[in-house]
Amino acid sequence: MSTTASKKIAIVTGASSGIGYAITKELAQHDYIIYACARRLEPMQPLVDEFSTSIIKPYKLDISILDEVITFKEFLEEELSGQKLDLLYNNAGQNCCLPALDISDADMQKCFQVNVFGHINMCRELSKYLINAKGTIVFTGSISGIVSFPFGSIYSATKAAIHAYARGLHLELKPFGVRVINSVTGGVNTHISDIRPLPKDSIYEFPEGKEAFESVQHMTDNYQPMSAEVYAKKLVGDILSSKDPVDVYRGSSATFLSFFSSIVPYFILESALIKQFNLTKAFEVLKGKKVEAKKQD
Structure with a gap:
């Protein structure tokens, strides 16, 4: 067994970029040993160079x-001292931005396989180590799991x-x-x-x-997203806390949108989404096409 018994042990998936990278770095600064898992290991080399392979342990993994x-x-x-794991951070994710009727079976399966089944499999297979340590499991959830944004139905479903x-x-x-x-995540610059x-x-x-579609594709960039580093500091603070919430709300607009969606009727929320993402003109065109088709019939 090669890990240091006195240090806490963490696993972070999707650690090669964005939230996973920032979380890995923040945990290293709090004296964790981290198994940094990702499909690509090269992007994590700067973390290894900064903290050493005794702290950051890259592991090639497709969940x-x-x-x-x-x-x-x-x-x-063979690795874990005392068969204990203090933290499993389920962060790996697959984005999927397409209209609901355009999702191929392959795209749908890929999104669910990474965003849902992979995390469930990780929790089940590693559960004994977490139970031994009385550890913590974290999921990178999303405000999209509460508000189904246009062209994001499959991602929202996952x-x-x-x-x-969770x-x-x-x-x-x-x-x-x-x-x-479960970190209900709003805008983060990833x-x-x-x-x-x-x-x-x-x-x-x-x-x-296409104008409306592109507006949705770039919505995070357009609405002052929180930096991944600030997000990581807040989440590691949640991890280190003795509190036991199910949901925490982190990232730009996460708290507001969660609250807003819980108090307004859905038709009002839907109207706001239509306006926010420039769908009004697109809907007018589609209604016009429908009228034209009826005339031709």
């Missing part, structure tokens, strides 16, 4: 592949699913002294926007539709 998760579990069997799973897990792990935190163009046969493939 969407169950065999890789199981192999990682077997690796930890985040709503992981919110529900809450159930929070309840079931109480007797074991394991905390579960540069992971899905910038694929609309499919050529999309019902929104016309100038006004």
